[in-house]
Amino acid sequence: MRKALGIQxxxxxxxxxxxxxxxxALGIQxxxxQQIVFLGPCLIFFLTIVITPFVLGFYYSSTDxxxxxxxxxxxxxxxxxxxxxHDDNFWHSLYFTLRxxxxxxxIANILAxxxxxxxxxxxxxxxxxxxxxxxxxxxxxILLGYIWQFIFTKGFATIGxxxxxxxxxxxxxxxxxxxxxxxxxxxxxxxxxxxxxxxIASLAGIPKDLIEAAKxxxxxxxxxxxxxxxxxxxxxxxxxxFLTTSNAFKMFDLNLSLTKGGxxxxxxxxxxxxxxxxxxxxxxxxGTAKALLFFAAVSIITVTQxxxxxxxxxxx
Amino acid sequence: xxxxxxKSKTFLLEIFAVLLAVLFLAPFYLVLTNSVKTLKEILxxxxxxxxxxxxxxxxxxxxxxxxxxxxxxxxxxxxxxVIFIVMFSSMAAYQIVRRPTKFNSFVFLLLVSAMIIPxxxxxxxxxxxxxxxxxxGELYGIVACYLxxxxxxxxxxxxxxxxxxxxxxxxxxxxxxxxxxxxxxRIVFPLLMPIMVTVVILNTLWIWNDYLLPVLIIGGNKDLxxxxxxxxxxxxxxxxxxxxxxxxxxxxxxxxxxxxxVLQKYIVEGVxxxxxxx
Numbered sequence: 001m002r003k004a005l006g007i008q009x010x011x012x013x014x015x016x017x018x019x020x021x022x023x024x025a026l027g028i029q030x031x032x033x034q035q036i037v038f039l040g041p042c043l044i045f046f047l048t049i050v051i052t053p054f055v056l057g058f059y060y061s062s063t064d065x066x067x068x069x070x071x072x073x074x075x076x077x078x079x080x081x082x083x084x085x086h087d088d089n090f091w092h093s094l095y096f097t098l099r100x101x102x103x104x105x106x107i108a109n110i111l112a113x114x115x116x117x118x119x120x121x122x123x124x125x126x127x128x129x130x131x132x133x134x135x136x137x138x139x140x141x142i143l144l145g146y147i148w149q150f151i152f153t154k155g156f157a158t159i160g161x162x163x164x165x166x167x168x169x170x171x172x173x174x175x176x177x178x179x180x181x182x183x184x185x186x187x188x189x190x191x192x193x194x195x196x197x198x199x200i201a202s203l204a205g206i207p208k209d210l211i212e213a214a215k216x217x218x219x220x221x222x223x224x225x226x227x228x229x230x231x232x233x234x235x236x237x238x239x240x241x242f243l244t245t246s247n248a249f250k251m252f253d254l255n256l257s258l259t260k261g262g263x264x265x266x267x268x269x270x271x272x273x274x275x276x277x278x279x280x281x282x283x284x285x286x287g288t289a290k291a292l293l294f295f296a297a298v299s300i301i302t303v304t305q306x307x308x309x310x311x312x313x314x315x316x
Numbered sequence: 317x318x319x320x321x322x323k324s325k326t327f328l329l330e331i332f333a334v335l336l337a338v339l340f341l342a343p344f345y346l347v348l349t350n351s352v353k354t355l356k357e358i359l360x361x362x363x364x365x366x367x368x369x370x371x372x373x374x375x376x377x378x379x380x381x382x383x384x385x386x387x388x389x390x391x392x393x394x395x396x397x398v399i400f401i402v403m404f405s406s407m408a409a410y411q412i413v414r415r416p417t418k419f420n421s422f423v424f425l426l427l428v429s430a431m432i433i434p435x436x437x438x439x440x441x442x443x444x445x446x447x448x449x450x451x452x453g454e455l456y457g458i459v460a461c462y463l464x465x466x467x468x469x470x471x472x473x474x475x476x477x478x479x480x481x482x483x484x485x486x487x488x489x490x491x492x493x494x495x496x497x498x499x500x501x502r503i504v505f506p507l508l509m510p511i512m513v514t515v516v517i518l519n520t521l522w523i524w525n526d527y528l529l530p531v532l533i534i535g536g537n538k539d540l541x542x543x544x545x546x547x548x549x550x551x552x553x554x555x556x557x558x559x560x561x562x563x564x565x566x567x568x569x570x571x572x573x574x575x576x577x578v579l580q581k582y583i584v585e586g587v588x589x590x591x592x593x594x
Contacts, residue, residue, distance in 0.1 A: 034496050035411060041400075042408035042467050043423065048449070049464020050430050053441035060441055067440070115336070123330045125337075131580055132337040138576040138583065139569055140525025142544045146551055146565055147343050150558060155346045158362040189340065194587065201588050239591055250434045253527050257548065271436045275528075284440050295437035302432060 061289035066282050073285060080289040089265050090290060093273040094297070100183060100269065101248040101301075108188045108244050109237075112195030119196070120203050130200075133193035141190070145257025148186045149173070176266035179259045183267060186254055191247065195240045202236030203229070231312075238309040246302050270294055351562035358558050373563035377550070380560070383567055385539075386546040390571075392455065393530070393542060394523045397462035401470050401519050404463065406508055409474030410500055424475065427468045435465070435528060443532050453537035461533055462523055470515045473590060477511035478504070510589075517579075517586035524572055543568050 061080060065073035084090055115133055119126055136144060152172035160168030172178045206229070214228045230237070252271035255261060261268035261276070268276070274294060278287030350358050352369045377383070412420045442461070443452070451457030481504060489499045527544045534540045541549075547568045554561050576583055 031415075035415070037497070038407040038411035038500075039420070039423065041404040041463075042471065045404070045460060045463040046427065046430070046467045048445065049442065049461050050433070050438065050468075051426070053438040053445050054430075054433060056441040056444070057437065060444075067443070115333075118329055118333045118336075121326055121329050123326065123333060125330060125334060129333050129337050130584065131577070132340055134580075134584055135573070135576065136340070137587075138521055138572055140527065140544055140572075142525070142527045142548060143565060143569055146547065146561070147347050147569075150350070150562060150565075151343050151346060154350075154358065154362045154558060155343075162363060189343075193340075194591075197584055197588050198591055201592065236592075243591060246432075250436070252436065256527070257551070271434070274436050278440050288440050291437040291440065295433055298434050298437075299432055 057288050057292055060285055061292050063285040064283075065285035065288070067278065067284035076285070080286050083286060084289060084293070089268070090270075090273055092265070093268045093270050096180070096267065097249060097251070097270045100180065100187075100251065101245060104184050104187045104191075104248045105241065105244045107184065108191045109195060109240055111188060111192040112240065113199055115192060115196040116199035116203055119200060130193075130197070133196055135193065136190045137194040139190075141251075141253025142257045144186055144190055145254045148182065148189075149258055152182055173259055174263060176263065179263065179267035183251070183254060183258060186258060187248060187251065190254075191244055195244065198236050198240055198243075199233065202233040206232050234309065234313040238306060238313060241309055242302060242306055245305050246298065249298055249301060270297070347562055347565060350558065351566045353559060355557060355559040358562075370559070373559050374567065377560050377564040377567060381546040381550050381564055381567075382541075383546075386541050386543045387571065389540055390524060390542040390544075393458050393462070393540075394520055396455075396459045397466065397523050398516055398519045400459065400463055401466040402512060402515055405467055405470035405515070406474045406478075406505065406512070407500065408467070409471045409478055410504060412471070413475060413478045424471070427471050431468045431472070439528065439532055446533055447535075452533055453535040453540070455540060458530060458533050458540065461529055462519075465529070466519050466523075469590075470519065473511055473515055474508065477508060481507055513582050514586040514590045517583050518590045520575075521572075521583075521587075543571075 060073070062075060062077060063073040064076050064079070119130060119133075123129065139147075156168045156170075156172050159165070170178050173182050210232075211224070211228065214224055219228065250271055251269045252275065255267070255269045255272045256275075259267045261272050265273075270290075271294070274287050274290045277290060278284045346362065349366055350362055351373060352371065353366045354370055357364075357366065408423075412424045446452040446457055446461065449457075451460050485503055485507075486499050489503045494502065525544060526542075527548065530540070530542045530545055534542075534545070547564055550564050551561055
């Protein structure tokens with residue numbers, strides 16, 4: 001009986017061992033299976049749609065690819081790059097984009113902060129106001145641009161006739177300057193509500209007694225803002241500056257629907273310049289080269305901005 | 317004394333805020349009122365309230381841009397893309413968090429770094445890649461592109477959230493004999509609801525409003541025209557016909573505006589959460 005049991009035991013033991021060995025083997029197998037099932041789909045799409053084109057860009061940017069037949073694309077070495085060096089339109093669009101970015105980021109964030117502070121007060125219409133200010137943001141840049149094309153060309157003209165206000169009778173979108181400010185107005189209108197929401201979330205997290213203490217210590221509104229609020233909402237400022245900077249620098253939809261880069265090419269953003277080089281002039285190779293520079297510029301600008309504001313976060 | 321000055325201050329602030337809001341809404345008002353006027357009325361006085369409502373503008377444009385078709389295309393592309401983005405990115409993020417091997421950490425770093433690449437830096441090569449793979453001009457091709465571009469931010473958001481999901485729950489389910497797939501889909505996936513709302517909303521707004529990607533990837537296939545594309549084409553053809561153009565514009569804006577007004581609580585919170593974590 002015991003013997004039998006011993007055998008039984010031994011037999012059980014060996015099956016357990018065998019099972020665990022099998023499980024171990026399967027475990028590895030399972031690990032791989034899981035890796036492929038969980039990560040595979042994500043990687044397949046990400047690698048084909050994002051990484052492959054990105055890597056190809058380094059090759060295409062030195063060819064005279066015309067967008068149609070890649071077999072006929074000839075390696076041209078540095079020809080595209082020296083061409084860009086002498087492309088006044090490209091450099092003008094870079095200058096325009098930088099100017100647009102700086103002005104729109106400053107105005108959008110100031111307005112957003114102002115709105116956030118106003119909505120922090122216990123207003124009766126608070127909820128409705130938040131909805132209204134945020135609303136333009138859910139509509140795409142293309143449609144917003146068309147809305148404002150009508151406002152600038154017809155709406156402003158009518159208001160100008162009624163009020164005789166010289167601001168409204170300007171040739172809106174008709175000159176480089178009004179085109180620039182037109183784009184700024186629409187961009188700010190689109191973005192301010194979004195940034196406002198982020199600032200509100202940040203302001204709401206500030207402990208009330210801190211503000212009270214500063215007030216009791218006799219801090220004036222300006223001091224309160226500069227020395228108490230700003231350091232405390234610095235993380236939100238980093239985020240908002242990052243979002244507005246990268247959105248402004250990459251502006252395309254608004255540009256296409258509001259000014260089409262015009263009059264002439266005076267309000268052409270970098271993104272639009274690349275688009276027209278490739279899809280209107282059919283110079284895909286040159287467009288890819290410009291796009292690579294565009295990527296470098298976006299990276300440098302946004303990374304520098306984040307580093308600078310992050311540093312301020314730490315010191316606060 | 318103090319209370320009354322506080323109140324009058326708030327009241328002034330309220331008036332100021334309401335005036336600003338009116339200014340914010342004015343463009344919508346002008347577009348809406350002018351969309352039911354005749355062209356002659358618009359050119360004569362764009363500020364006046366319409367004398368007669370010319371609904372015919374709407375019925376004309378409805379047919380001219382084939383609104384139902386464009387709307388359905390946009391809806392189809394957005395819904396399919398968002399569903400698959402949520403599934404694939406949450407699965408990938410789960411694997412990266414729970415199996416932090418060197419390879420997986422590298423994948424995560426690659427995904428996060430790719431967020432900075434602007435679309436314009438990829439679009440021309442993407443046209444080439446999608447034609448080679450015969451994705452161009454197909455519905456599934458556009459969805460595939462959105463899956464690729466949607467992965468980085470979505471994986472990043474899920475990754476941040478899954479890190480906070482306690483491991484004990486999963487271990488308990490493991491002990492009870494669930495396999496890893498069961499654990500993820502039955503235990504973890506439902507817990508991801510809060511961040512899923514953010515992922516769904518951010519991707520929906522982006523894909524629904526996107527213009528450049530569909531233009532490039534649809535190629536010549538007009539059957540796939542989305543709403544922004546249809547409106548752009550229409551505006552190009554009828555530049556000075558404001559009566560029709562404005563009606564088309566109102567029709568194009570209405571769906572996303574309704575979506576926002578119905579779900580605004582989730583949208584505002586979702587967008588804030590997404591940007592704060594991103």
